[in-house]
Amino acid sequence: MADAPPVDESHIGETPLLRVEHPDVPCEVYAKPEWYNLHAHPYGGGSVKSRIARSMLDAAAAADDLNDDALVVEPSSGNTGTALARLGVARGYDVEIVMPAEAPVEKAEAIRAAGGTVTVAPDYETMLAVADRRVTEADAYMPDQYANPANPAVHERTTGPEIRAQTAERVTHFVAGAGSGGTVTGVGRALRERGDVTVVGYEPAEPRHGIDGLKYVRGSRYHDPAVYAADELDAVLSISTADAYYEARRLRERYAERDPEIHDTGQYDAALVREHLRADGEFLVGPSSGGALAAVTRLADHGDLGSDDVVVVPFPDRGDRYAHVPLWDDYL
């Protein structure tokens, strides 16, 4: 079994809420920086997927689907794989992540550093077939975030209620990208219990070479994930990669000289949040965070946001893991 770096699972969830000013949006905008999940882990790479890795492993253990020495196999573009490797190895499982060659090299490194192994498939289509074959060959367990109800359920149980509490029930809109669709579906369910919240999803305009973490393969079961309840959403927007990168770059520029206001620290202390926000001296968010801001801007452009509205978006991961795409280049 691989070496298991220590993981403090209590450092999952209750992430901070940041106030994010946006010149094109007439109302308050807040973001949940999800890279704080497992922030203290020496190998970094925390993301929104820490939440579902824990809930899926818990559900499997409770259902007796995992022996003590089980092999966990999951196809992933990186964040789910990193989270499963960190939690799974620490719990004593072997973890093998099947990644497409085009996925971020930083995420493959994070998986290996956590004690997992990486099997590289040529592309996204092949990744699914390779993972299925490995499950059969090795009698492994696949959590399958695309079909696992523990994925949206953890967002309904934790992320959504956190947003309601951190905004003192003032949230009027939640806007998030759909990869598996677990975040927008689960948070949407928690917010809709209140009755008057608008829940908007967005999908990548270019599914095959689009926004990282949101691309899924047309014609496969990953194109219409079972956990993604698009019919429950108030709207689904289509966001281009260029618009997502543009918004991430504008955010960095707006906050070049100052930090975003920490509205609520969640389970972390304010000094630590400030330190981590600018870990690289800059406020960097990943492409899907930029995409969420692009979707909010679209709503504002269409006159769908008023001055009393309170919009919340997830920032699923940090932008320091995207050297493989021109996220920070000047070409836009």
Ligand code: PMP
């Ligand atoms: N952003 C990033 C960076 C991701 O990795 C993912 C999931 N792959 C998402 C957004 C979308 O989250 P969800 O799967 O809950 O829809």
